Amino acid sequence: MTKILIFGAGGVGSIYALILWRAGCEVTAVCRSNYHEISSNGITVRSKKWGTCLTPTNAVRSAEEAVQYGPYDYILVCSKAFPNTAKLLNPAVGPDTTIVLAQNGIGIEAEYAVVYPNNTIVSGVVYLPTTQVEPGVIEHGTPLERFEIGTFPAHADASSKDKVNALVELFRMGDATCVPYDDIQAQRWYKLALNAAFNPITALTLCDDANFLRSSEGALEVVKDVMREVGKVATAYGYGSVLSEETIAEQTARHEERMTTGGKEPSMLVDVRHERPVEVEAILGNVVRLAKVNGVKVPFLSMLYTLTKARNFAIVKDGGWKPIARVD
Ligand SMILES: NC(=O)c1ccc[n+]([C@@H]2O[C@H](COP(=O)([O-])OP(=O)(O)OC[C@H]3O[C@@H](n4cnc5c(N)ncnc54)[C@H](OP(=O)(O)O)[C@@H]3O)[C@@H](O)[C@H]2O)c1
Incomplete structure (x- = not known):
């Protein structure tokens, strides 16, 4: 058996x-x-x-x-x-x-x-x-x-x-x-694009996917810009065909539909709501490091990584976290 x-x-x-x-x-x-x-x-x-x-x-x-x-x-x-x-x-x-x-x-x-x-x-x-x-x-x-x-x-x-x-x-x-x-790495890059965009964006804004997309005119384009950056890094590692404008649109379409059918909370947002550590290194840190090794500029991913790391830091409260001290 x-x-x-x-x-x-x-x-x-x-x-x-x-x-x-x-x-x-x-x-x-x-x-x-x-x-x-x-x-x-x-x-x-x-x-x-x-x-x-x-x-x-x-x-x-x-x-x-x-x-x-x-x-x-x-x-x-x-x-x-x-x-x-x-x-x-x-x-x-x-x-x-x-x-x-x-x-x-x-x-x-x-x-x-x-x-x-x-x-x-x-x-x-x-x-x-x-x-x-x-x-x-x-x-x-x-x-x-x-x-x-x-x-x-x-x-x-x-x-x-x-x-x-x-x-x-x-x-x-x-x-x-x-x-x-x-x-299998091609499939990993494909899924990472969506995770690297929607997970941190919703976790940091506390909007579900549909609410984020309806929150401003530029919201969908920001999601796509993050996904395009993942595509640039994937290309540097030989997976250039995985993330095109078409496949990015195909992936975001499901989330756009939810603006009428009802939003969903990605796992990183759920974890933040429950004050649980988030998968910041697997979903953002590693892709930012892979980009750096190959000289690929990823300003959106770097920003999301830094902010999500801070969000995680405030949840885990280790590695130098200090209690809030107010000076009036
Ligand atoms: N759920 C989804 O819809 C979904 C979809 C696609 C991909 N994923 C991915 O699949 C993976 C698993 O996600 P999930 O949603 O199943 O997570 P989850 O519901 O949080 O389950 C993880 C489990 O692992 C346990 N665990 C963690 N560290 C452990 C340790 N040292 N010893 C024993 N148990 C330990 C946790 O225990 P505690 O309860 O004690 O923390 C929890 O029961 C993640 O990478 C996620 O991103 C999830």
């Missing part, structure tokens, strides 16, 4: 637990704040696609505790994409474990490749609108579910490509959509 470890049983991790359990896998989940609920009751998913489902899961609190249910064929990293997460998996990673990153952002794979040079690393782009509404209870409110995956690096050996194809087959058996790509 294929053994799966889900690291981070929030919105995405819980639904991937359900899919892989339906495919006949044994599923273990490293949980944090929802550990007690999942260890007592399993994971409940209320889905527009699959209905209400209960997933029996071995719940553990750390990779150390997860060792008892291993060795793992796949570890799916479904926590938010924060730096220095790779080492947390260490006790549960065996010689044949494939590490799958189911996270937003760009440039997030390198730390895993450094810590686990002999393991297959799979990079994944997630299209799955989902939220944990109470501990261990997940809403999947639109039937969209698509997981795009490929090896990191793209030119990996045949056995790594086989592991990608085997995961695609497990998703199919679990009644879900997983699509393999020879070079």
Whole structure:
């Protein structure tokens, strides 16, 4: 039986637990704040696609505790994409474990490749609108579910490509959509453009996507300018065809429609509202650094990065944060 470890049983991790359990896998989940609920009751998913489902899961609190249910064929990293997460998996990673990153952002794979040079690393782009509404209870409110995956690096050996194809087959058996790509980075750049624009803009303005777009005449153009900058950086890395005026318009169209159907809050805005750390490095910091390496000017992204870092600084309150001192 294929053994799966889900690291981070929030919105995405819980639904991937359900899919892989339906495919006949044994599923273990490293949980944090929802550990007690999942260890007592399993994971409940209320889905527009699959209905209400209960997933029996071995719940553990750390990779150390997860060792008892291993060795793992796949570890799916479904926590938010924060730096220095790779080492947390260490006790549960065996010689044949494939590490799958189911996270937003760009440039997030390198730390895993450094810590686990002999393991297959799979990079994944997630299209799955989902939220944990109470501990261990997940809403999947639109039937969209698509997981795009490929090896990191793209030119990996045949056995790594086989592991990608085997995961695609497990998703199919679990009644879900997983699509393999020879070079997944193109898909990452495509999704990053939208995330790098709408996530920080809505998080900083506290407007949902529709309210931001209706807030001023220039709002849509600012979103597109940020996306064009991501396109410039993608071009410098050989992914020039991914972000054109047409594909940018195709991506923003869904958000423009929401001006009539009702706005949505991107995850970074939701995190800010709940005073939770935001994925500032994965979504903005890495692309700004990649731009700098290649001499690409990205003033919009640099501004958003600096402001979002400050927003995060005020939430996390570490690294030199000082209590507010007023001088009257
Ligand atoms: N949700 C979506 O609609 C969606 C769509 C596309 C892409 N994504 C991307 O998918 C990734 C996952 O997002 P999500 O929405 O599923 O996040 P989420 O709901 O916040 O879930 C993350 C889970 O990881 C847990 N976690 C974090 N650090 C941990 C640790 N050290 N040990 C154990 N558990 C840990 C969190 O526990 P706590 O509750 O204790 O913090 C939480 O349960 C992100 O990169 C996101 O940008 C999300």
